[in-house]
Amino acid sequence: MMPGPREFNREAIPLRRELHRHAERGWEEFWTSAFVAQRLGSLGFNVLLGDEVIDVDSAMGRPPLEVLQEARERAAEWGAPADLLDRMGLLTGVVGILDTGRPGPVTAFRFDLDAVEVWESRDPDHRPFSEGFAALDDGVAHACGHDGHTAMGLVLARWISQNLDALRGTFKFLFQPAEEGVRGGRSMVQRGHLDRVDVLWGLHLGVGFPSGTVGAGCSDFLCTTKMDVLFRGVAAHAGGAPHEGRNALLAAASAVLGLHSIAPHGGGASRINVGMLRAGTGRNVIPDRAELALETRGASEEINAYMESRAMEVMRGAAVSQGVDLEVTLAGGAVNAESHPELMDLVMKKAVHLEGVERVEREGRISGSEDVSWMMRRVHDMGGRACYIILGADTAAGHHNGRFDFDEDVLGVGVALLASLALELAGSGR
């Protein structure tokens, strides 16, 4: 018989707190990956790491190599085993595979590993601080609940590995790096990990759903593209020889106005934002460098593609206007995707009977972008079924806020729900 949420919580909560303390930024989750890999390995999983997990050419928004190097060194200091770090190289993320030995479907679960660039509260009211599991490093914190996701994944993996007789087919655990900024998902798809998956489950806790509720499926992911932009001009003395300069700041300012004035799409909502601009050095020097961080969004892939291509035109034009060079780097991206109605029905049916669940809504709403969308789309394209679940959880503050914390009791609910779904679709009948 399957244990209830409370039993799962005894295991999940300490894991979550350990993960919370070791918060790491996207693409820098070396300690976290090692922690996950060690556990999966000891449970008998076939563990993939480094470029077995990630297609490096599809990885978006990775920090400079020296930053990755530093992050790896910090993980080593925190006790990550050298052999696992060696296997990773400079790529984080883990895939664990366990075969029941019995014919059956490939069932995959996706969890995300990364924390957020935010300063965690040191207020006595903030439980991670008062109970001693606040983030070790400054400026990075698990303020979006991915620590909870990963903890659930580890408990679920443990339960599956100990109940193999009751199951059939193959189980695949995808621990994704760099979900924040929608940077990592696509690279696991490109590495082939979603190609023969029959059923994919993803989930998020919180996002406005209170404890006791479940969103049985979610389909409102926004398409988005994230770009880092550099205009490179020529410096000159602004008083003596202004005509010798090529003004990167003027190019950037002109681009900003142009980007924000891209015509909306008649077919549905579109968005653009230049969230950051850094340009110039000295007051009396024509600026020779300007950096922008921007994003486009669209209700559909067509609309986002329209925004993206118009943005490129605007920036190319701004560069031509000022005679400066333009470099655009893809820093992230996600597509839209739909949860499969059959799986949504199944979640409705199963969730309603779980202890701790009081209300189940058929359409969860995330109202944003999630790069699980690449995975869901791939599974559907290959004939499988995918579903994204929202696990209600009371939170102490909004996501990405330094005071964010969540009701840990929901972790057991999540594990129990995923376990029951696995049994339903890949049970051996024993």
Next chain:
Amino acid sequence: MMPGPREFNREAIPLRRELHRHAERGWEEFWTSAFVAQRLGSLGFNVLLGDEVIDVDSAMGRPPLEVLQEARERAAEWGAPADLLDRMGLLTGVVGILDTGRPGPVTAFRFDLDAVEVWESRDPDHRPFSEGFAALDDGVAHACGHDGHTAMGLVLARWISQNLDALRGTFKFLFQPAEEGVRGGRSMVQRGHLDRVDVLWGLHLGVGFPSGTVGAGCSDFLCTTKMDVLFRGVAAHAGGAPHEGRNALLAAASAVLGLHSIAPHGGGASRINVGMLRAGTGRNVIPDRAELALETRGASEEINAYMESRAMEVMRGAAVSQGVDLEVTLAGGAVNAESHPELMDLVMKKAVHLEGVERVEREGRISGSEDVSWMMRRVHDMGGRACYIILGADTAAGHHNGRFDFDEDVLGVGVALLASLALELAGSGR
């Protein structure tokens, strides 16, 4: 013996008034050209017309052919002989050549034929109106004194033709079309008319110098380039399908800001102005057309070239940004040029003795652009000497004002001055 200014005036003033009544815009001076050609022909000059005068590929800012056609028809209605109009085709301007038969220098005089797009005053105080020689047509008037210039040219030509014994070498009269907007000068240079000129005289009346003064040479011509610009996009319904449009007005607005923010040149004064913008039709339609009229200026040719090339970059960039097409037409241009110091000295010497002249300044100032500059430069490049004279004249209002009129008594002074200069440098000694 040479007649004095008063005698010349008897002939010059009626001519000026006849020309004033028949004011014609630049490139449309069909009646005026015929009037000049007829007189030169009757004086024994070899008269060139049409493409004998103008290199059509170098002619800038010509109006559409149907406008030229209409102007020619109006000239015919005003009595211009059909055979002369036939010789002109659609090109105005006249060159008249008279050879003394004696070896000697080629002496050239340049006068301009065109009127200005301005509504002539119908006020009783405005002499051309009260004395019945105001412009026949609405919206065009001799408000810059070119009627006076042409009248002086015709009187001088008459005097030379009747005093050939006292002269040597060849005399060349250049009656240039389209000086306003600096459009016609270059095309006469390109046709070769300045190639073997030993001495070139040009002049302007007024420009801030009162009657009784003369500016003996002028060298402060500003380099300038005039451009007509068209952005061509795609119209679309602004409510229903804004993304289908290509917004020519946005391109133009962005270009205007970019043009006005071109960095000044460290080497000297530079200017740019977008003087006119017309874009769009309906309030609810994405504008698919935007027209601009602009000009650049520079203290030197290098500076003007810098402004011009930066302006092209800015406009190309604006077009790229909005995905629209760009057409730039050269609508006019002038270079800088210097009056030859020897000729300036000579004007100083001669002018001071003329009846009606009280003060001579060695450096006249025009503080603007004049396309005689192309001619002066060509003459100097080929080893000749050129000089531009300012003939002081009291005026009733500023140049290009609908109430402009000038003290006609200065016309005789101008003819007498030019005649005495001709005698000095190309006199036969008889």
Next chain:
Amino acid sequence: MMPGPREFNREAIPLRRELHRHAERGWEEFWTSAFVAQRLGSLGFNVLLGDEVIDVDSAMGRPPLEVLQEARERAAEWGAPADLLDRMGLLTGVVGILDTGRPGPVTAFRFDLDAVEVWESRDPDHRPFSEGFAALDDGVAHACGHDGHTAMGLVLARWISQNLDALRGTFKFLFQPAEEGVRGGRSMVQRGHLDRVDVLWGLHLGVGFPSGTVGAGCSDFLCTTKMDVLFRGVAAHAGGAPHEGRNALLAAASAVLGLHSIAPHGGGASRINVGMLRAGTGRNVIPDRAELALETRGASEEINAYMESRAMEVMRGAAVSQGVDLEVTLAGGAVNAESHPELMDLVMKKAVHLEGVERVEREGRISGSEDVSWMMRRVHDMGGRACYIILGADTAAGHHNGRFDFDEDVLGVGVALLASLALELAGSGR
């Protein structure tokens, strides 16, 4: 018994052609108003004209008085009786009221009178041209079908006046000027004409619905505001004294970029368009005048109000930036409005039995703005019911196109439908 569509057409089609020939722009419908007033008067209606119809302070986008004067003189030339023109003054539009003498509801019908600023095709394929009823004047044509609307109104008025026994309550015919540009509707509401209306019917032919179809109600009117904008600066010579100018064109260009970059509203679709810009005169003069025509739209009144107030901020800022004056004139506007579901049901029920109607859709879509919305809203606010019907009609070209023409046979369908609706809700039972 009520006649069928064919019989109504015998009367409606000649009327429509007479109206088509005498196409008049919005606020200039003097001939058309006189034509309508004459007929209503002869049918026994109490006819209101001039400021009995229009609240002049609420009239938006009226042309200058001299234009109205000219239009009135043209109407007189076309035969409009002097006494009716006298009653109008300079305000067009007609209200006709007929009381059955029996207690009952106030039933109102609204029709629009104005034509569009477009050149009517002179192609032999264009029926109004080949059959001799093309617009008498150039540059204005009934290219939106309002001639058909008015013709239906006149036939319906005739039928009602001759079937008073079968009816009860009061009938009110509202012939509105200046629907194009959504300029006239509000002024009839402000004059009080909708204050005690129990049932209001409005309609439009065509708009994408083919002949044989009917849209039983319509609720997707977009809120919109139309503005005419003038920036007034100071001219200066662009070469000599650029610092003395106040550049109205720069202000306008900056405003255009700012307006198009207003952030979209998170609550639903928003739009803005600067459809027209005219600035400057001479190439070498700092432009001292710039005129813009723009519109905002929003899915709700709140969203449109957001766009409008942000647009005002942007323009005020642009004026401050360049030290120029700003004048903004309200040139038109419409709100959103919903068709009453009971009336929609009634149209469904009645339309389906009419000869010539094959398909009825419950929700017509106009996907634009219509200033009948002010009237519908007023009726609903006062406790009445309003409904907007789309009368399908094949068209030869899109609305507002110079080749627009429509299937005249639908006119009789429209009259029959409105007559049957009147009988249903205001029948005397006889």
Next chain:
Amino acid sequence: MMPGPREFNREAIPLRRELHRHAERGWEEFWTSAFVAQRLGSLGFNVLLGDEVIDVDSAMGRPPLEVLQEARERAAEWGAPADLLDRMGLLTGVVGILDTGRPGPVTAFRFDLDAVEVWESRDPDHRPFSEGFAALDDGVAHACGHDGHTAMGLVLARWISQNLDALRGTFKFLFQPAEEGVRGGRSMVQRGHLDRVDVLWGLHLGVGFPSGTVGAGCSDFLCTTKMDVLFRGVAAHAGGAPHEGRNALLAAASAVLGLHSIAPHGGGASRINVGMLRAGTGRNVIPDRAELALETRGASEEINAYMESRAMEVMRGAAVSQGVDLEVTLAGGAVNAESHPELMDLVMKKAVHLEGVERVEREGRISGSEDVSWMMRRVHDMGGRACYIILGADTAAGHHNGRFDFDEDVLGVGVALLASLALELAGSGR
């Protein structure tokens, strides 16, 4: 008899190197001020410090107080005596006064104390590095020669104090903080130190003049204003609620375009530069903060005032457009000033006889801004005479470059020249 340049150099060079090692930014020259004060005190000067030197309300571009605090602590670590630091408070700069006891003029000398924000080269070819006197701190270096100026000031002070018999009147040594960015000069004028000065000497080494040359006077100081600008808006989620934001980055971008498109002044050269822009944080957040650093310049005070007031208009307009707040802080400024012709003549006469001087030009050119201009203007306004000398010096790289170094042998020339000038105008005749 006065010693020659070589003898002065024995003293000046070690002093310059000591100062070079202890490079301090503008307003942070605590160690340098203490070093100067100690020496002047020991020579018998009356030494003023802190608010005896600086009018704090007129001090421009001071860093935050915590930065000043840190700088003062560093100076203490470097050995600056506590009592002197106490007297300074948080204000740097030194005035030293020495009275000969004999009636005579007030003779003032001005030297500047501050270093530049630049990383000093660690290349073996860079003498300060190879000979061990490179700047102790990173990111700040004496790359403009002010270390040389201060060293000359100290040697001159020593010579004067030991030759009081040969002199008359009073000597005033002004050691100014924060010349870089033209921030400190005005505050010493406002403190009254220039009010009764009969003769003021200032100087700069290098600036394009090679060793062996002297510029006898300089008058081409550009007027300039430095501004720090902050736009403060409201953050919002760029996807979900963009209409709730107030976009400070858009305001800044619009301001940048507006600032760079301010019309040039017809009366002479004008300049503007936005040298730095920092805005926004997250990619998906509407930026609520944008900081700009800018400067205006003008050939005359009127022109700079025009640029400054137009810049304010443009920024205010940009703030209005986006509904954001604007804060502008004056960060620096200088005026124009002329060297007195009599003093220029005197420098010509004296310099030409100095050992090591080969060529003297009457008009040195600095082609930039220097806030000694406030002092020179004050002296002239009060009836005194002021002169700025350029002391030629070969340099290893341009001013403000990390590899800047200069020919130290010119220091003795400078001291000798100033000493001989003092003797000439304030000699006792003994």
